Amino acid sequence: MKKISCLLIIILSFLLTCKVAVNTAFSKTSRKVGTKTKSTKVQLKEALKLVEQEEYQRATEILESLLPNVQDVASRNRTLYVLGNSFRRQNKWDKAIEYYQQVPADYILWDYIKLHIAESYQAQNDYQNALVWYERFLSDHPKHPTYSFAQYQLALCYMKAENYEAALKIYSQLIDNKLNGYSRAAQYQSGKAYEALGQWQQAYFTYQHVIDRNSSDSMARDALERINALVAAHHHNNIKITRERRLSMGMVLFDAGKYIQARNELGRVVSDYRDDLAGKATYFIAQSYYRQGRYDDAITAYQEIVNFYPTSDYLTRALYQTALCYERKEQLTKAQQLLKDFVAQYSWSAWADNALYEIATSLKHLRQYEDAIKVYTQLTEQYAKSDLVDEARWDIGWCYFKLGRYQDSITSFQTFVTTFPKSKYVGQAQYWVGKIYEKQNELVRAREIYDKIIREHQWYYSIRAVERIQALFASENIGVNENIDISNYRRINATSDSSLWRDMERLDSPRARELIASKAFDDAITELESLAKSGKQNLKQIYYNLILSRQKEKQFYQAYLDGLKLFRLSDLKNKGNASPTEAYKLIYPFYFQDIITKYSTEYGIDPLFVISMMREESGYDVDAISHAGACGLMQIMPGTGADVAQRLKISSFEPTMLFEPETNIQIGTWYMKNLMDTFDNNHALVSGAYNGGPGRMKKWLEELDLSDMDEFIEDIPINETRRHIKKVMDSYYIYKELYPESYALPQISKKP
Template identity: 25%
Template sequence: MLENRRTQVSIALGLSLCALLVGATVPVSQLSLFDRGDRSLLLQSEEDADSAVLALALLDPDARADELAILTEGGEKRDRLRARYLLAVDRLSRGQADGAIETLDGLEKDYDLLAPYILLQRAKAYETQGNTAKATETWQKLAQSYSDSPVIAEAYYTLGKNDPSYWDRAIAEFPAHPRTVEIARIRLKQNPTDRDLLLLVARHGIYLQDYGSYLERLVQNHGSQLTPEQWEAIAFGYWEKQDYGNGAKAYAKAPRTAENAYRAARGLQIDGKRQEAREAYRQLIAEFPDAEQSATGLLRLASLLDPKEAIPYLDRAIANFPDRAGDALFERSRLLDSLGSNTSAQQARQSVLTQYSNSDAAAKIRWNFAQERAAAGDYQQAWQWGQELGNENPDHELAPQAGFWVGKWARRLGRQEEARQAFEHVLKQYPQSYYAWRSALYLGWNVGDFTTVRPLTPQVVRQTERVVLPAGSDVLKELYKLGRDREAWNLWQVEFTNRPSPSVAEQFTDGVIRLGVGDNLDALFMVSSLAWRDRPEEREQYKILKQQPHYWEALYPFPFLDPILEWSRERQLNPLLVTALIRQESRFMPKIRSVVDATGLMQVMPETGEWIAQKINLKDYDLEKPEDNIKLGTWFLAYTHEEYNDNSLLAVASYNAGPGAVAGWLDRFGFGDPDEFVEKIPYPETRGYVEHVFENYWNYLRLYNPQIAEKMKQL
């Protein structure tokens, strides 16, 4: 039926939030949504903490106009300058060019950090007035006076409409600026096969919706003339767009590094070309026998071979790569099982536990043993294996699940104190996990259970300021703090020169800036995939970043808040549950479509949308419009709740898999223990979907609800 896939709200999060909230005792269900919190929590400098302007920066222009006007006349100097800039751009956005010009007059002399941007706004204001001469004069002044600022690409773009030499200068000086990419695209309409222009778009236009067509044109017309370095840029573009088959071909022609050789092989594997992938992995291993990519290559190659042929490659990984030996030995045990060598397989698993106790493979073995014993009713042995996993493999993705079930099994054994300790351990060590929510419930917290979560309307404390970005220039950071998201994004395209291998700070900055312009899918990927870093120094940087409130704010944003609140109230749904489901379905992308044409924020199938529209007598709607999509999607979510007596677990599962599948599971498994029911869902996609939706719900609750945030602090 439905398939899985801003308002200006920045929120006070995590532990910093809790300092304000000691003593709050109002029940979650009785609290109104989105009260404003202390404005200093997300700011990193004393100067910014005292800024009245930054408290207004993310409000609607109409909502802040009077306060900005007052601040232009009084207060601290930097606030006056910031207020004048924001007031001017607000007036310009409403077509009030005269007021904008007056407000900007002489501002660049004092506000030198944004001086070129002040000229940019002044030139736009003259254009709005229709004063072509003054506009041209200002554009020329911008181009002449601030030659080092990438924003002059805007001046080059406008001036180049009458003098093509300016467009040449933009291409030569600022090829990565979005205006320059636009120039290249315009010129390509006249000369569709120009190699240099196609290369410029290939390197700097990855954000374009039709980006792949430029790569295709470049490869078809100039493939034989491209250098290895140019092929590498093309390969990276294909990889970013998840076109792994073409990416593999391009990486095969790029400079021969271990990383490029690995991606050439991996791309072929993902593309379903098993024989070609096998050969590419063999080449990788032969050329770079000691590279870390070859360790992964050996495991990947083994997965593509028959068991007897695969085992020697796993033995090689065990012998040559100690960090991956546990994984290789575990895979070897699985192959031995398939060959009927059960004793040897068991010996291999025992070797994993004794020789590589901290490995991911050891965690998997322990969890398998724990599940087997629990299924047999031996909760004591299950508890022991779960405990051992938590002690030996605390960083593995299975650790929060094991920790939660250690608590459940302790309860079944009558050991209530040990159960409490286990649940608290999950909340302390894995606070972001689905199992932290389940643990909080068993500790008696008012967080909503599957059968009670629907009607809750949790209080959430919001913020309207932003932190200093961890990477980028001072100009970039100022634009971002002022809520000038598009201008910050344009500048970041020039400053972000290390896209193939960004630092932790750069990757996080990229994710946050993408959020600002609504590129939410890639934004959340950039932020969440920081967890994949495996180099020790990067792991440490990531751990530090995770302790900062703005990391979680970026992972759990609140776009489209107004229609979510409106239709959640209308459908009597918990707005955080609706937000959580939208985050899982679409990553807040209004026009996203699945391979089966599920559309928009709540991934409504066209035929389902038509059925709902008839039910609610909606004559005109567009599934790509947030308001319409949420209106229809929340109706269906309420419908699935009503079908299952307001059991949100079953309602969410039905939203993903359909009511027929859920009815079948109820017949097979019953519903005595909801946690066991989730574990038994036979569709891996739906089980993951259920856990992720409620994990999202829990994170919105724990980060933004004062009472839950305070309880987390007390742990």
């Protein structure tokens, strides 16, 4: 009996051990499988992060190794799409096509995949396959936001395949649709197709139409080069350039700043003719001299219009410009007389109000304030509908101030605010009323005016109003209005209401969601732009995601513009018209923060002052070029860039390097620090010198009274420079509020 009991115990123990072993093994297997599944998801997430960081090679290595383990259909489709995109971004076209073609046709983004397959074949010069896929895309998706783009690319492929007739048919469709964004480019390409077909005359006329539509861009210059080549090679084929066409060719050169070449072309239009065409050509010859600062030559050319083309539409412009030439030559008496004669004889001219304004402003700068008031008043009465009326009214108040006629100045400014409540000069007028009350020792009334400016967040002047109240309070002259807590005042009108910013990343569109989840930000931009144009209800989420996508694609200028659109949306504001701080950071972003911090630390300047200057100079546009030729983010003139680059020992400097963020920011930051040292670290003076030039700023400091900085700024004779100072200083205040952790003068200072 004992033996049986022992045997049963042994058997039961064995079975229990086996069960434990099986359970343990199963548990380990389960954990292993669970770990493997989790690991795949984690690695997919890591790969997508690498795609977002544009580390495509590392991303594709991970994704290719993971692909066999991705069993979920949705995840597999996304992985294939991401692989195709990542290889495309590396210009590995075969691999891109390989993975794109593995995606099933029912995938939500199959339309974009077809387009990218076509692009990939095109990039490989496999135009036959590219044609097949573009045709397929266009047939399947006639309302796609990239339809016109695909049409244009299809035509280019036909051109490469030497099927010029087929290309011309597509170009014709694009040309007729002026709103597709490809109309003029298609017209230019049509010219090349006609050339290939030996239809020289048709090619010539087509290029001329390109120029006629816009003479001021690179496409116009390219069209002009094609015309010149045609004329040189096929002059025997009756390609004759009419005077009208030669005028348009001259305008291309004029708009490009190639003034000597422009004068050569325009001079051939004039020749011995005395018609309106010759008058117009003569005017732009004169303008070319004016833009070069060759005022005597400009005056001579303007006078030719008066002598030989008295009935020309450009007569009054020539007379007006002649007076401006004498102003630039600082022959102010002569300029004044010419402008007065102009207004008396041509009061009907579209330039008469400008002439009066020039007369009055010149008198103001000569400190002949009584006479200036009379002319400003004449302008407001005689040309009441002029765009210059509100500015003239402001100037009247300012002239009264300079005369010490403070009550007249107050009355003038207050009338101005009532008459032009939406003018950009309202805050300015209110502020100077407050300053006048200070001068009259009516400090309570001054404080009331400043309080109003603060409550209304009147741009740059709200900060100045706070500083005036602080100055008065510090001197114990007045108390601060208990309803205005200026100690916590913020320039931005921000709200802490988180509901306004809730779910900003949420998108109703499944396609847009999939694009962003796949880190396909280039395609997401296309999709979101289309959604924004369609006027969908969740517009703020659309714009927000569009901005984020643009930032990922380094389209910072466009992101800034979309940020302004988002900021203006009513459903992003509370009843007090306040917006979330996050919205402000989209219109005052800190792009290129690492580069700015690096060089501002090296040279000893506040990085927030640098980004403020960048905002007002270029709007964060890497490729910005001004009419004067200033380049890039910090708007550096090529000559200045070359000089600073030599000092900084930047090797092999070329002007094109100013379009590289690192080089542009380094040069711009050094230059700002140089100005800070020159102008005693005064941010307002540096802002003015950066715009108007350090030479002019030194001259103004010699001629104008600096005892009151506000008054000094208003007395600067160049309107653009006055506005620039205020814009930069306003942005600087805002940046200091939005990024307080970055507001500190660097400890290291390498003086220029």
